[in-house]
Amino acid sequence: MASKLGLAGGIPERRVRPIWDAIDSRQFKNALKLTTTLLSKHLHSPYALALKALILERMGKPDEALSVCLNAKELLYKNESLLMDDLTLSTLQIVFQRLDHLELATSCYEHACGKFPNNLELMMGLFNCYVREYSFVKQQQVPIKMYKLVGEERFLLWAVCSIQLQVLCGNGGEKLLLLAEGLLKKHVASHGLHEPEALIVYFSILEQQAKYGDALDILGGKLGSLLMIEVDKLRIQGKLLARAGDYAAAANVYQKILELCGDDWEAFLHYLGCLFEDESSWASETINTPINPPKYVECKLTHLTDEVFDSCVENASAFVQKLQAEASNDSLRNPYLSHLEIERRKCLFRKNNDDNLVEALLQYYSRFGHLACFTSDVEAFLQVLPPEKKMEFLDKLMKNSNSLSVVPTRALGQSITLLKTQELIGNMFNLPVAELEGSAVQMAELYCKNLPLSKDLDPQESMHGEELLSIVCNVLVQLFWRTRDLGYFIEAIMVLEFGLTIRRYKSLDVKNILMETASHHILPQMLASPLWADLSNLLKDYLKFMDDHFRESADLTFLAYRHRNYFKVIEFVQFKERLQHSNQYLVARVEAPILQLKQSADNIEQEESILESLKCGADFIELSNEIGSKSLTFNEDFQSRPWWTPTTEKNYLLGPFEGISYCPKENLTKEREENVRGFIERKSLLPRMIYLSIQSASVLYKDNSEINGSLADPKISTELKALLERYAKMMGFSLNDAIDVVVGVSRGLKPYEVFGSDVIDWLNFAVFFNAWSLSSHDSGQQGGERTPGSWHVVNSLLENYILGKLRSIGPLIQSPQGDLPILVKLVTEPLAWHGLVIQACVRTFLPSGKKKKKSGSTDQSISLLSNAVRDAIQGLCSVLEEVAKWSQDQIKIPEDNKIDLLVSSLKRNGGAGKVFNILETLASSPNETQLGDRISQALRSWSPVDVGRKIVTGQCRVLSEFWRICESRIKSLKTLKQQIAQV
Amino acid sequence: MTTIRRFCCNDLLRFASVNLDHLTETFNMSFYMTYLARWPDYFHVAEGPGNRIMGYIMGKVEGQGESWHGHVTAVTVAPEYRRQQLAKKLMNLLEDISDKIGKAYFVDLFVRASNTPAIKMYEKLGYVIYRRVLRYYSGEEDGLDMRKALSRDVEKKSIIPLKRPVTPDELEYD
DSSP: GGGGEETTTTOOOOOOOOHHHHHHTTHHHHHHHHHHHHHSSSTTTTHHHHHHHHHHHHTTTHHHHHHHHHHHHHHHHHHHOOOOOOOHHHHHHHHHHHHHHHHHHHHHHHHHHHHHHTTTHHHHHHHHHHHHHHHHEEEEEEEEHHHHHHHOOOHHHHHHHHHHHHHHHHHOHHHHHHHHHHHHHHHHHHHHOOOHHHHHHHHHHHHHHOOOOHHHHHHSSSSGGOOOHHHHHHHHHHHHHHTTOHHHHHHHHHHHHHHOOOOHHHHHHHHHHHHHTTTGGGOOOOSSSSSSOSSSSOOTTTOOOHHHHHHHHHHHHHHHHHHHHOSSTTOOHHHHHHHHHHHHHHHHSSSSHHHHHHHHHHHHHHHTTTTTTTTHHHHHHHTTOOOHHHHHHHHHHHHGGGGGSSSHHHHHHHHHHHHHHHHHHHGGSSSOOHHHHHHHHHHHHHHHHHHHHTSOOOOSSTTTTTTHHHHHHHHHHHHHHHOTTTHHHHHHHHHHHOOOHHOOOOOOOTTTHHHHHHHGGTHHHHSSSSSEEEHHHHHHHHHHHHHHHHHHHHHHHHHHHOOOOTHHHHHHHHHHHHHTHHHHHHHHHHHHHHHHHHHTTTTHHHHHHHHHGGGGGGHHHHHHHHHGGGOBBBBOOOTOOOTTTTOOSGGGGGGTTTTTTTTTTGHHHHHHHHHHHHHHHHTTTTTHHHHHHHHHSSSTTGGGGGSSOOOOOOHHHHHHHHHHHHHHHHOOOOOOHHHHHHHHTTTTSOOGGGTTTTTHHHHHHHHHHHHHHOOOSSSHHSSSSOHHHHHHHHHHHHHHHHHHHHHHHHOTOOOTTTHHHHHHHHHHHHHHHHHHHHHHHHHHSSSSSOOOOHHHHHHHHHHHHHHHHHHHHHHHHHHHHHHHHHHHHHHHSSHHHHHHHHHHHHHSSOOOOOHHHHHHHHHSSOOHHHHHHHHHHHHHHOOOHHHHHHHHHHHHHHHHHHHHHHHHHHHHHHHHHHHHHHO | OOOOOOOOEGGTTTTTTTSTTTTSOOOHHHHHHHHHHHHHHOOOOOOOOOOEEEEEEEEEEEGGGGGGGEEEEEEEEOOGOOOSSSSHHHHHHHHHHHTTTTSSSEEEEEEEEEHHHHHHHHHHHOEEEEEEEEEEETTTTEEEEEEEEEETTTOOOGGSSOOOOOOOGGOOOO
């Protein structure tokens, strides 16, 4: 093409190069200057224009860039004689893509391909465009043409992948697979296949149509030799045989795999699946398959007769024994776990095999008890045992603890395993407080005793026995549950901080994909916190990461196409979908704008401009409508979470929650999915309801002609009413019943408890109901009251509830588990939205100059309303002043007093502090010869007061932010008060 | 107890327990996905029961002529599964693939000059220090370029140590 002749887009390359150099070194001004010169010589060169657009876009001038791009596009279309080269088109493509106008790039390529129908390079560009747009059908058509043109295998595979995408991710019927198969068959007959990846795609096409026999024939034939790694080939063969129902042959294949890779656990499970003729072993993944499936391996045994089962077990056992005998090194866990799995299946089948399983577990302990992964290895096996058998196992293990290994690190590992097993079984929940405390003390002593083992370790390595500290911490949380002595919490924090003093971690580096899997550690708490700046950064970073990925994912998919890794193409598209359905992502998308709305709630003009940027909440209404039918994915990594970590639904720290430590939390996914769906459905109505409430209060008594928005008065009222109905329905009530509930509670006829855990939603409802009453003509019948009544409802609901909370809340330092988060929510949500309604009303009262004089009857309504608003302002102001005063009182307590309070909670007689004392003793006089320089020094730097200070400072920061929010709200209300006084 | 298989996108959602360790870098998405799109054979994960990620290795094959080689970009094992020779298994796998499928002459890797435990481990696996790369890590710490010859390099020419250290801009590949 043109570039081969030393031309770039029809321009000599030597003239273009300096421009690219300038762009690459980010000297955009210089690049622009050079381009202007170039354009003066090549006035109508689309390529020169594309370059200019590219530079403008990089300089942050998207509008100019777009207009230059469109200009270039027009020239391309108009001038028949001009070159249609890929360089120009791909440069335009880059700019269009960055400007979020993929469709324009696509139409350029479509045009070019129409003009030069057999140009491979242009067709590739067009294919790339369709990949970016995820238009699977068009994406299929282009490479088919390319394939017909040059007969290359890769283009055929591009088309085949596009077909698979239509079936798996689009709405293409499975019949399409037949087409793909036909294409491949024909090609193989004439050309054979040359890429192993192509063969794998071929297999998957056949597999999806259940044509396992055909696939096996191909695998056994000449093409099979494309797969160079024997085990890979066997894995495919085993799976195909099993899915075809030829379990005997499949079992043989899996035996072979295990003989080659004795440690392959999955292969063993498949092997058992074959013996027991259980197809559930090969269930295929869907988009919402949990990322961490339950530890319990599903299996089906009921279809087997006693004889068949026994003979299968006999075969499997013999094979496992052979594997054990052949295991070349002691560290292979698979042959021994396989034995456990066989015993587990026997338990499931007969129910009278518990003793054998216990025995096998004990053997496994004697071999691998020192490994850190022991408990996670055996978790699934313990689950089939009844509680008393679990205890029996534990008792037997405990007896073992007298005969620990002579190697100190091994013995330590075994001891830790014992404790972890005890925790896993849930035994600790049943111990009396004294015994529980005793075991925490023992663990701390064990930790101290073994610290010398870490003397020569690199500071970056994990210390021996470190895990003990987190188990101690778990026990201390339970002690808090039982005794309500806050000291245990403080002690738990001290224990963890103590560990950090010795092994200095940097802070956790949660970035990139870890934001999806690890943010759950703090996100739910942050959403209820007044640390808005931090929350805003958290949400922004996370959303940016996700959106960036969605933007670049297609380019990476194209990269996989280009490098002929067809299987990855499908994987990448499915992965993008999984992330798009992430529950956390959807929550963040709703919470981010709501945070903005909270932040600007004191200033109605700012709030309105935010609402405008959110299309007045219309998109969120759409999300709320869709969410019910959307499947959600849960990608959070729960394995790294201690079991007591509070979730959005439950604060486990406030227990007791029987059984939580060994209840696999991933089983709760279904329940969580419902919760999250409900949450998003409800929350995403908020922006629109806020918008409509402001409108509703603004159009009050105004002439309709003055309204700028497209909504006229009756429409606002109708829409708001419909949303109120939906909101009420989500809380389980009809609109009228919901109104009765809020009215009832506000008059003291019903207790606040009827709101259940949805207090905030109910108060929001009351606020929006009041706003709706302002413009509605039928609210009189609905609520049984005219306007001032609904004002009264909201005011008294907010006042009584908040003041009630304040009265019951203790000093924060002594009851950190208290009601601060709910207090923050009350002030920053319903109270803020109510404040906006008030602001909108006051605005309508103020003379704008243009207003005509209102008639007498209107005057009367105005004075009625302005009285109501005045009362509301007064009420909110005094509530907020109380809240601000409470915060200020907390802040004012001298820091040292607070620290004293914390530290002294560990030094009372009888109660928390026993573990703490052990650690203190160690730190106060470290044995330098035993512990080495580094650890001794670290121990000497240990300071409980510093830890106390960290807690206190953190709390103060939260309170100060909260106080600041209250103060700014008070200030804004006072201004309104002055304004309304002039009406 | 270890299934070693090709790394797939969903594993990115499972590897938190490995990557929260402060010595393991979490790269951006296009980095991982470029490796998956270009060198899927060189990116493997070891998985225990319940789909627990035990560790993974990430690498590529590149170069020209006799410097065509496999490269280890990252190898890491979760704390729970350390001291079970898993890293060795993963390294052997990548060497095997570089040798048999990639037909490479050698495998190389970079390691912080201060990371003595890692250097010792690589030496045990047959790697030698080929050269020192000055200020390779963020312009601060030196890196060591370690190599192991594969069967195609019959005379083991690729691993004869260089006498002088090099600077990062002298490196042929990044």
